[in-house]
Amino acid sequence: MAVQRTFSILKPDATERNLTGAINALIEKAGLRIVAQKRIRMTREQAETFYAVHKERPFFGELVDFMISGPVVVQVLEGENAVLKYRDVMGATDPSKAADGTIRKLHAKSIGENSVHGSDAPETAAIEIAQFFSGNEIVG
Ligand code: ATP
Ligand code: MG
Numbered sequence: 001m002a003v004q005r006t007f008s009i010l011k012p013d014a015t016e017r018n019l020t021g022a023i024n025a026l027i028e029k030a031g032l033r034i035v036a037q038k039r040i041r042m043t044r045e046q047a048e049t050f051y052a053v054h055k056e057r058p059f060f061g062e063l064v065d066f067m068i069s070g071p072v073v074v075q076v077l078e079g080e081n082a083v084l085k086y087r088d089v090m091g092a093t094d095p096s097k098a099a100d101g102t103i104r105k106l107h108a109k110s111i112g113e114n115s116v117h118g119s120d121a122p123e124t125a126a127i128e129i130a131q132f133f134s135g136n137e138i139v140g
Contacts, residue, residue, distance in 0.1 A: 012070035
């Protein structure tokens with residue numbers, strides 16, 4: 001498996017509780033490198049575009065409102081098998097179903113306020129990275 005990149009967001013429930021460092025420590029402990037990172041406040045338009053795949057789901061409005069409710073930290077993570085590795089580190093979407101030691105088990109508040117996002121495939125990772133970073137902001 002070659003070195004891969006994935007896109008990560010530390011969501012508003014995480015920044016609100018000052019968990020950026022604690023979550024980054026779990027990411028780095030898993031062998032992923034943070035090769036780009038910035039703290040931003042997403043616009044409604046950015047959040048709607050980012051989660052457009054969920055537009056028809058009943059929780060879409062709530063999800064967008066949550067993502068713009070406070071600062072987020074957007075990141076590019078790099079490592080062997082990074083997409084799947086980060087999904088493992090994150091744990092299941094619903095924290096009550098997440099495995100011990102995962103970010104969501106340790107920190108998420110609920111299925112909606114679940115602390116982190118990670119891309120679900122290399123193709124979506126490339127699209128998501130390009131939505132938030134230009135090439136010269138990523139330093140591997
Ligand atoms: P993410 O895409 O954020 O990494 P995921 O891939 O584990 O999470 P998705 O099914 O893609 O989960 O859902 C995207 C996000 O929508 C979830 O992370 C969560 O914040 C929110 N969400 C998903 N299901 C629900 C639900 N039933 N109620 C409220 N919010 C939900
Ligand atoms: Mg998803």
